[in-house]
Amino acid sequence: MVKILKAEDYREGRWLNGLGLSWDIAATPPDADAQHFEWRMALARIDSSVAFSYYHNVDRIFMLIEGHGLDLVFDDRELMKVDQPFLPHEFPGDVKTDCVVHNGPCRALNLFIRRGAWKASVRVMGPASNLNIMSAHTTLAFALRGCFTLAEGGTLNSGDALQLSPGETAQFEPQSEDALLYVAVLTPAR
Numbered sequence: 001m002v003k004i005l006k007a008e009d010y011r012e013g014r015w016l017n018g019l020g021l022s023w024d025i026a027a028t029p030p031d032a033d034a035q036h037f038e039w040r041m042a043l044a045r046i047d048s049s050v051a052f053s054y055y056h057n058v059d060r061i062f063m064l065i066e067g068h069g070l071d072l073v074f075d076d077r078e079l080m081k082v083d084q085p086f087l088p089h090e091f092p093g094d095v096k097t098d099c100v101v102h103n104g105p106c107r108a109l110n111l112f113i114r115r116g117a118w119k120a121s122v123r124v125m126g127p128a129s130n131l132n133i134m135s136a137h138t139t140l141a142f143a144l145r146g147c148f149t150l151a152e153g154g155t156l157n158s159g160d161a162l163q164l165s166p167g168e169t170a171q172f173e174p175q176s177e178d179a180l181l182y183v184a185v186l187t188p189a190r
Helices: none
Strands: 004-005 011-014 020-030 039-046 060-068 070-074 080-084 088-092 097-101 107-114 118-125 133-134 138-145 148-150 159-162 167-176 180-188
Touching: 020 138, 020 159, 039 138, 060 118, 070 088, 080 088, 088 118, 107 118, 107 138, 107 180, 159 167
Parallel strands: none
Antiparallel strands: 004 159, 011 020, 020 039, 039 107, 060 088, 060 107, 070 080, 070 097, 118 180, 133 167, 138 159, 138 180, 148 167
């Protein structure tokens, strides 16, 4: 059964290092906390320049969804510019990472993957894309912008998510020309 996850139901919490707010969207196992998971999808609010949490043996796919951008500084030397919304940026979660915010707060969508257990790919799809998705393993979708109705029933408003289990399908019908959908495909690494 297609599982729609409404934004108002996300579980609010603190970052692992306690320096910011996050909202858990989905995880395996489903009751996982910010440290004990196989994979985890969460929103983060970044109010100012701050150190990111350290996640041992975890890879991270980070996407700016609101704000004027930021820089990520790894081990005090390597710089990654994150100045465009809706572009995925991959980096290891167990490298010292500092965030330098540009011109005000930002929000980001994060996918955390336990290294060696899972692999993930992320893409952003618009109305011109084929939005009929069949899940071979686990697929997560997040309405970045606009609203999507589902042929199977239900609606994904901006900020809502959906989880598909193996063998499930979902057909998304965008309700505006600027609608954007984040789609992550998770596959076991073994």
